[in-house]
Amino acid sequence: MNPERLSETAVSPTRSGTRITYWLAALFLLLGLAVCVGTFRLVAADHQAVHDNAVRSAVLLADSYALHLKQALSDTDVLARFVAFESQGTHPLSLKEMVARRLIEPGDATLVTIADVGGWQTESWPATPASRIVLADRAHFVAQQNHPDTGLYIGAPVAGRISGQWTLQISRRINRPDGAFAGVVVISKSPDFLSAGFISSANVGAHGIGAVFRWNDVLLSRTDAAAGTTADGPALNVYDPRSRGNTWEGPDPVTDQARIYARQSVPGYPLVALIGLAEADVYRHHLARAHVYFAVGGLILCALLVAAVPTILYARALASRNAITREMAETDALTGLGNRHKLAAFLQARLDGSSNEPVALLAIDLHRFGQVNETMGYDVGDALLRQVADRVRCIAGHTAVAARTGGDEFMIGLHGGGASSLALAAARALIDQFAVAFGLRGRTYPLRVSIGIASTELGACDSATLRANATAAMDVAKKSTRRSGHSEYAIYSQLMADTASRELGTMDGLVNALNNGGLSIRLMPVITLANRRQTGVMSELFWRSPQAGLMHESCFMGIARRKGLAYALQSHALREASGALALHERSSRRDLALHVRISAALLADSNTIPDLTSLPLPPDRLRLILYDFTPDQLSDSTLAKIVELRKQGASAFLEINHGGECSLDIFSHLTLDGLFISPALLRHVPANRSASAIARALITLCGELGLRPLVGGVDSKAQYDWLPAAAGLECFGAYLGCPLRAADLDIVSG
Numbered sequence: 001m002n003p004e005r006l007s008e009t010a011v012s013p014t015r016s017g018t019r020i021t022y023w024l025a026a027l028f029l030l031l032g033l034a035v036c037v038g039t040f041r042l043v044a045a046d047h048q049a050v051h052d053n054a055v056r057s058a059v060l061l062a063d064s065y066a067l068h069l070k071q072a073l074s075d076t077d078v079l080a081r082f083v084a085f086e087s088q089g090t091h092p093l094s095l096k097e098m099v100a101r102r103l104i105e106p107g108d109a110t111l112v113t114i115a116d117v118g119g120w121q122t123e124s125w126p127a128t129p130a131s132r133i134v135l136a137d138r139a140h141f142v143a144q145q146n147h148p149d150t151g152l153y154i155g156a157p158v159a160g161r162i163s164g165q166w167t168l169q170i171s172r173r174i175n176r177p178d179g180a181f182a183g184v185v186v187i188s189k190s191p192d193f194l195s196a197g198f199i200s201s202a203n204v205g206a207h208g209i210g211a212v213f214r215w216n217d218v219l220l221s222r223t224d225a226a227a228g229t230t231a232d233g234p235a236l237n238v239y240d241p242r243s244r245g246n247t248w249e250g251p252d253p254v255t256d257q258a259r260i261y262a263r264q265s266v267p268g269y270p271l272v273a274l275i276g277l278a279e280a281d282v283y284r285h286h287l288a289r290a291h292v293y294f295a296v297g298g299l300i301l302c303a304l305l306v307a308a309v310p311t312i313l314y315a316r317a318l319a320s321r322n323a324i325t326r327e328m329a330e331t332d333a334l335t336g337l338g339n340r341h342k343l344a345a346f347l348q349a350r351l352d353g354s355s356n357e358p359v360a361l362l363a364i365d366l367h368r369f370g371q372v373n374e375t376m377g378y379d380v381g382d383a384l385l386r387q388v389a390d391r392v393r394c395i396a397g398h399t400a401v402a403a404r405t406g407g408d409e410f411m412i413g414l415h416g417g418g419a420s421s422l423a424l425a426a427a428r429a430l431i432d433q434f435a436v437a438f439g440l441r442g443r444t445y446p447l448r449v450s451i452g453i454a455s456t457e458l459g460a461c462d463s464a465t466l467r468a469n470a471t472a473a474m475d476v477a478k479k480s481t482r483r484s485g486h487s488e489y490a491i492y493s494q495l496m497a498d499t500a501s502r503e504l505g506t507m508d509g510l511v512n513a514l515n516n517g518g519l520s521i522r523l524m525p526v527i528t529l530a531n532r533r534q535t536g537v538m539s540e541l542f543w544r545s546p547q548a549g550l551m552h553e554s555c556f557m558g559i560a561r562r563k564g565l566a567y568a569l570q571s572h573a574l575r576e577a578s579g580a581l582a583l584h585e586r587s588s589r590r591d592l593a594l595h596v597r598i599s600a601a602l603l604a605d606s607n608t609i610p611d612l613t614s615l616p617l618p619p620d621r622l623r624l625i626l627y628d629f630t631p632d633q634l635s636d637s638t639l640a641k642i643v644e645l646r647k648q649g650a651s652a653f654l655e656i657n658h659g660g661e662c663s664l665d666i667f668s669h670l671t672l673d674g675l676f677i678s679p680a681l682l683r684h685v686p687a688n689r690s691a692s693a694i695a696r697a698l699i700t701l702c703g704e705l706g707l708r709p710l711v712g713g714v715d716s717k718a719q720y721d722w723l724p725a726a727a728g729l730e731c732f733g734a735y736l737g738c739p740l741r742a743a744d745l746d747i748v749s750g
Contacts, residue, residue, distance in 0.1 A: 020319040021312050028308040032301050039297035043290045047283070051260075054282040055247055058262035058275050061203060062246075065210055066264040066273040068198045073170075073269050076187050077152045079104060079112070080172040083185045087114055088174045095125040111160065111167070111188035114174070115141060117181055133161045135186065140171040144184045148173065154271065156218045157231030160188055166231045167191070168220060191221035192229035199223040205281030207257060211239075211274040212266075220271070222254070236263075236272060252276060334382055335389030337410070338403035346401040346413045347463035351456070360423035360455040362412040363470035364392065364430065367448040367481045369408040383440055388447070391433045395426050411470065420455040427451045427489040434487050450477035451489035458492055472496050506545070506556060507563045513543050514565075514572060520544070521576045525737035526595060526710070529729045536593030536623065538712065538732050539577035541569065557599065566602050571610055578617035595623040595710070597655070600638065609641045612648040619649030625676045625710070627655035639670050646671070653710060656681060656698055675702050679713020679733070686722040699726050 082104060086092060095112055098104045104112075113124040119136025121129065135141045140155040155169040167188040174183040199210035204225050211222040217235035224230075237243075238253045239261065247262045259276040266273055330342035338346075350359045366388065373381040385408070392410050396402035401413040414422050430449060437444040452474030454466055473492040480488040513519050523537040541553040548555075553573075560566040574596050581594050594617055603609065603626075612619040624645060646652055651673035657680055677695055684691035695711075702709040703726055714720050714733030723731060 020315045024308070024312045024315050028304055028311075032304050035297050035300045035304070039293050043293050046286055046289055046293075050283060050286040054260050054277055055262070058260050058277050059247060059264075061210075061275040061277075062262040062264040062273055065198060065275055066266045069194055069212060069266045069271060069273055070268060072194060073152070073154070073266070073271075076110075076170050076189065077172075079110075080152065080170060080185050080187050083112060083114070084172045084174045087185065088176065088182055095123045099125060111186075113186040113188065114183060115186065116183045119145075122183070129161075135161070135184070138169060138186075140169045140186065141184055144171055144173040145181055148175075148179070148181070152269070154214065154220065154269070156214070157191055157220060165190070168194075168231070190229075191231040192223060194221040195223035195229060199225060201225040204275060205278055207278035207281055209252070209259070209274075209276040209278075211236075211276070213272045213274065215270040215272065224255075236274065239274065239276075249279075252278075332389075332404040335386055335404050337389050337393060338401055340403065340405050343401060343403040343405065343411055343413055344463060347466060350413075350415045351461070351463050351466070357415050357417070358419040358455060358457045359466065360414045360419035360453065360457075361466050361470040362414075362423055362427055362430075363452040363454075363467075363474035364410040364412070365450045365474055365478055366408040367450055367478070367487075369447065372445065380440060384438055384445055384447070387438050387440070392430070395430050395433065400426075411467075420453070420457050423453045423455060424489075424491070427453055431487040431489065448481055448485070448487045450474055450481045450487070452477050452492065453489060454492040468500070469496070472500060503559050503563070505547075506559050507565060509545055510543060510556060510560060510565055510569065514568060518543065519569070519572060519576075521573060521580065523577065523580070524732045526593070526730050526732045527736055529723055529731055530725065530727075534592065534737075535730060536595055537577075537581060538595045539573060539597075541573040553597075561599060561602055566599060567608075570596075570598060570602065574610060575615060578615040578622070581621075582616035591621065593621050593623050595625060595653075597625045597627050599628050600626045603638050603641050609644055612645065612650055620651075622650040623653055623674070623710075624650050625653045625655050627657070627676075627678070642670055646673075651708075653708075672707060674708035674710055676710045676712065679715075682711060682713040682719060682733075685719055692722065696724060699724055699729065703727060 083095070083098065086098060086103070095104075095114065111124065111127060113135070114122050115135045116122050119134050119138075119141050121133040121135060138155070138158070140153045143150050143153050143155075150173060153169075153171045155171070157166050157168055159165070160167045168191055170187040170189065171184045173181065174185060176182045194212045195210050199208075201208070204210060207224070207226050209222060209224050211233070212220040213236040214220060217237045219233045219235060220231065222230050222233045234253045240248055240250070240263075242248075246264065247260070249258070249260050251257065252259050258279040260279060260282060261274060261276050263272050263274045265271070330338055330345065332339045347359065347361070350357065369381070369384075372384060385404075388410070389402075389404065392402050392412065396412050399414070399416070403411050403413075405411050412423075412426060414426065416422070430451060434447055434449050437446040439445075452470045452472065454469035454473055456466060458469070469492040473490045473496060476496065477488045477490040480490065509518075520542045522540045522542055524540065525534050526536040526538050527533060528535050541557075542550055543553075543556060544550050545556075553569075557566055557569065560569050577594055577596060581592060585591060612622060615622075626642070642652055652670075653674040653676045654672055655676040655678050657678050675698055677698055681691060681695060685695050686692050699709045699711075701707075709726055709729045711723065711729065711731040712733065714723070714731045714735050716735055719733070720731075720735050723729065
């Protein structure tokens with residue numbers, strides 16, 4: 001294939017590679033995006049799971065802390081109740097007596113103080129101040145003095161006047177027997193007693209906190225697992241300024257650390273327990289896992305990147321090769337135009353039902369182009385075909401598809417609005433182009449074209465119908481070109497459709513006749529002119545049409561060939577005639593030759609040849625008469641098929657038709673056994689001097705070339721008398737014997 005022509009028609013490999021690059025890049029980008037999204041979703045899911053677990057843990061810790069505080073305060077309350085009870089009896093006991101009798105066992109961190117009705121300290125244990133201390137100004141004393149039903153009062157942390165340290169003042173009222181106020185019992189404890197044994201790094205983490213507040217938000221104790229316990233700090237509403245319920249997240253007002261908080265009321269006491277988990281502790285393991293997730297995701301992204309580069313490069317190279325290979329498969333090697341496959345793909349894409357755009361098709365045939373090959377050789381013919389392709393390509397432009405579909409046949413496919421008008425304009429432009437002769441090697445070659453136009457606007461709805469319509473219109477144009485000698489075009493019309501309908505009916509009838517025995521074989525006796533002895537029979541195929549009556553094969557074989565049924569019909573005729581003749585020979589003991597007409601065009605179009613060895617008659621008794629042998633059929637494959645038939649034992653005769661047209665160049669390519677002068681040519685003998693001269697010259701040519709002459713159509717005594725006495729001349733016709741059905745062969749006589 002000419003690389004320059006390929007480059008003109010091929011889809012650019014660079015453009016194809018760019019498309020595949022974009023697709024692969026998009027694919028890898030999507031994969032990378034999926035990895036990123038998956039990684040972030042995994043991290044987010046892990047973060048959410050850790051967060052939810054932390055909230056649940058904070059709630060559980062707050063509940064447990066509230067129960068712990070209830071227990072600690074209950075023990076202190078029991079101590080305060082007992083001391084108050086013993087202090088308000090008829091015979092009150094002193095603190096020392098209570099301790100001595102082991103009635104109470106306050107801890108080392110506990111200071112028990114009794115104040116009288118005036119607020120003066122009367123007793124304290126274990127520490128005793130050097131002088132009496134007044135407690136009348138303390139909030140817990142005032143509350144107990146003024147409110148008999150106060151019960152256990154837990155005051156805000158204050159600096160102890162006896163201990164000298166910050167303590168929690170937990171008090172109960174002492175009443176006289178008549179219920180009058182008699183003083184208070186004060187239990188002073190360090191603020192860390194509220195968290196001792198509970199708030200630790202094991203429970204709340206390395207940086208977690210636990211805090212206790214009065215209902216009025218006053219801080220009683222705050223314990224930091226890392227910094228210890230303090231009684232000084234902001235109120236509860238500073239931790240949760242928006243009152244967001246029992247759980248929330250926010251900064252620590254003391255350390256500014258981000259925390260997850262949970263609070264719970266202490267059952268039976270006006271206190272609130274608060275747990276604050278540091279997010280640094282909560283998310284420490286999550287952050288480590290997130291780093292692993294991101295590292296794995298990064299590795300996957302790197303792997304995708306590493307894989308993407310060679311994959312894209314390979315895909316680009318493969319796309320380029322595939323584009324070139326595909327275009328070569330869809331490109332005619334000689335002209336660089338598209339071929340049948342490309343045209344079929346174009347029509348299929350435009351007629352698949354998804355597009356409503358009209359499609360038009362031009363079928364182009366070069367008139368008598370075979371004569372160029374015959375007279376000037378195939379090199380000149382190929383060069384002219386390339387020039388023809390250039391003109392066709394010029395007319396088609398970039399929006400249409402131009403294809404070479406046969407030896408000298410081309411097609412142009414157009415689509416879009418007004419496709420029929422575009423096709424008509426293209427046909428006229430093409431005729432104008434061909435009005436200028438082609439120049440090659442110092443000579444000019446005038447060529448004429450026959451153009452058929454078909455369009456979906458005229459009824460065709462699928463590619464096969466559209467091509468058939470365009471071909472039918474081209475056949476009409478070819479007839480016009482033969483008559484006028486000028487380039488012609490024809491547009492597929494309803495008349496052609498009616499003709500096609502009739503041909504379809506003919507085909508249906510032929511198929512039915514072929515399958516149900518509706519075909520008949522007529523055999524014409526063939527005699528040798530010298531001795532008038534019968535040497536063979538001429539087989540002719542007939543079909544009785546329901547509409548037209550009895551029809552000779554010449555009336556329907558052309559239609560059968562166009563519709564792909566000719567091979568089956570000729571195989572049937574060959575098989576039936578040879579079978580009948582073989583049966584006759586067994587009864588008559590006579591060896592007769594069987595003459596059968598075989599279309600050379602059919603041999604050119606068919607991929608197979610008849611197997612003569614499988615016939616009832618020996619192959620050396622077969623005389624195959626090749627008709628319709630035009631220059632177009634003079635190809636290596638057709639000649640090879642004829643050689644193969646002769647190798648099987650059959651003789652090959654070349655038919656000369658009424659116009660004297662045949663490819664005489666066949667004599668330089670193939671060895672023949674004889675010439676057949678058809679009845680159409682002999683019809684004008686002897687009245688027409690030209691026809692007589694041609695027939696006589698052909699018979700003489702047979703003698704000079706050593707070929708056997710066979711003359712058909714000897715229907716009158718004048719024709720019989722005219723026949724020259726050539727050696728081996730055989731003839732048949734109505735004057736020499738009537739045709740018989742194959743079943744009547746037993747009455748054929750010499």
